Amino acid sequence: MPIYVTRSSMPKLEDYIEEIKPIFESHHLTNMGPVYKKFQSQLITYLNVPELSLFVNGHMALEMAIQALGLKARGEEVGGGEVITTPFTFVSTTHAISRNNLKPVFCDIDPDTYTMDVNKIEELITDKTVAIIPVHVYGNICDVHKIETIAEKHKLKVIYDGAHAFGETYLGEGIGNFGDATMFSFHATKVFHSIEGGAVAFRDKRYGVPLHELKNFGIHGPEETSAIGGNAKLDEFRAAMGICNLRRIDECIAARKAVHDRYFERLEDVEGIKLCKPQEGVTPNYAYFPVCFDKDKFGKSRDDVFSRLREHDIYSRKYFYPAINELSCYKGQYNMNTPVAHDVSMNILTLPMYEELDLSDVDRICDVIIENNR
């Protein structure tokens, strides 16, 4: 049996049917109906955030959070505003900036957490900088306090891409409470999902109306459309899936923890392999299991390990590779001086990680990596 890098968690079919019955009865399929509202209120409780707006996916949530915060307006001309972000992320983060006619300015990353290197942010700030968009990579939490200090000093907005950080807390606070806004993704491959889906958590109530209207064409009332919005509404069926999965989230994370712990035990002391250490003060969600290879010490490169795993029908992922500023749609147009992100992208591999992954399969994967199997 092949082992894939991920496998979506599923609720019991009967639970889902139970949850969608009222939708069949009401014929209310979308446009922020009762299931949407129920899901929203359950998430506010679970994530421990004051305000939350739901979206059809995480990407549109981020695009519209950028718009709702009015970042576009602060650039001198269209495309004038600069946003400091990381090149070590999924393309969505950078696309959301670019598609808002803002300019991504790439800040290098920390070699241990792979999140934005907070000591390199200030040198990138210019009079055109409007915001910082950092990413909680693999669920590793950014240095949120340092970022807040920098943002306050330079009057910048902060939007976190928290696609990997669902349900995490830092010093007892829900991770969606930092910065001006945090995006979460509920894509099928994430720790928590609603098939497709996403959210923006925020503290300032004033963002509620723009977020709500932007995802519904900018419609303000029956005869008034006050913004040029799009369509990014989460429908009732996906909200129902979210409700079912939220019920199981704690057991899902516990199962991932067991997988994580087994990997850790097997790989921690292997020369030339670097793992992410648990972060102090963070309740992790075990979203991914990234491994960084040092070819000189380990004897094999990341690409060698990737291929060897494939020969054994095991699918790992070069995540993230290439770094975003090396992709053809961005390459050469923005600053390329991010050597740590480049190095990490060349040497990192995320191993299979999902709720139902057997510990015996984790052993099989580790055996192949350390060539313990023949």
Ligand SMILES: *Cc1c(COP(=O)(O)O)cnc(C)c1O
């Ligand atoms: C998944 C992901 C997104 C996009 O979320 P979708 O719900 O798939 O649109 C954005 N950023 C990061 C870091 C992601 O992993």
